[in-house]
Amino acid sequence: MKTVMCFGTFDLLHLGHIDYFQQAKKYGDYLIVVIARDKTKEKQRKASVFSEQERLTLIQNLKIVDKVVLGNVDDHYAVIEEYLPNILCLGYDHPVDEGVLLQQLNQRGLHLDIKRMKPYKSENHKSSKMKEIILNSSS
Numbered sequence: 001m002k003t004v005m006c007f008g009t010f011d012l013l014h015l016g017h018i019d020y021f022q023q024a025k026k027y028g029d030y031l032i033v034v035i036a037r038d039k040t041k042e043k044q045r046k047a048s049v050f051s052e053q054e055r056l057t058l059i060q061n062l063k064i065v066d067k068v069v070l071g072n073v074d075d076h077y078a079v080i081e082e083y084l085p086n087i088l089c090l091g092y093d094h095p096v097d098e099g100v101l102l103q104q105l106n107q108r109g110l111h112l113d114i115k116r117m118k119p120y121k122s123e124n125h126k127s128s129k130m131k132e133i134i135l136n137s138s139s
Contacts, residue, residue, distance in 0.1 A: 002028035
């Protein structure tokens with residue numbers, strides 16, 4: 001069985017997120033989604049509408065997702081070491097260099113494939129754009 005792992009905040013769940021999960025699931029049999037922690041978002045100075053527990057509950061209720069876990073605040077690689085996926089799927093806009101990521105994983109003895117997913121109507125289905133629309137409409 002091939003295990004695939006996705007990462008993200010998944011605040012304001014939308015069709016772009018669903019498409020990301022669908023693309024990722026095509027690479028394996030078991031999809032694990034890692035939810036960014038509230039403290040991680042605070043460190044990045046990024047506000048979330050929903051708490052990590054609320055986001056976890058939302059994603060748990062999607063049939064396409066097999067397991068949902070919270071990330072590790074201190075060591076982002078710990079969850080990968082714990083679940084040992086075969087493939088990591090990154091969102092099209094995930095701000096990580098794949099070469100650097102592979103190097104970090106290899107240093108930890110983790111040898112897996114990394115796949116970058118394609119955007120889904122990113123002009124409309126992007127959380128930051130949706131938040132902006134919501135905030136502007138309430139002013």
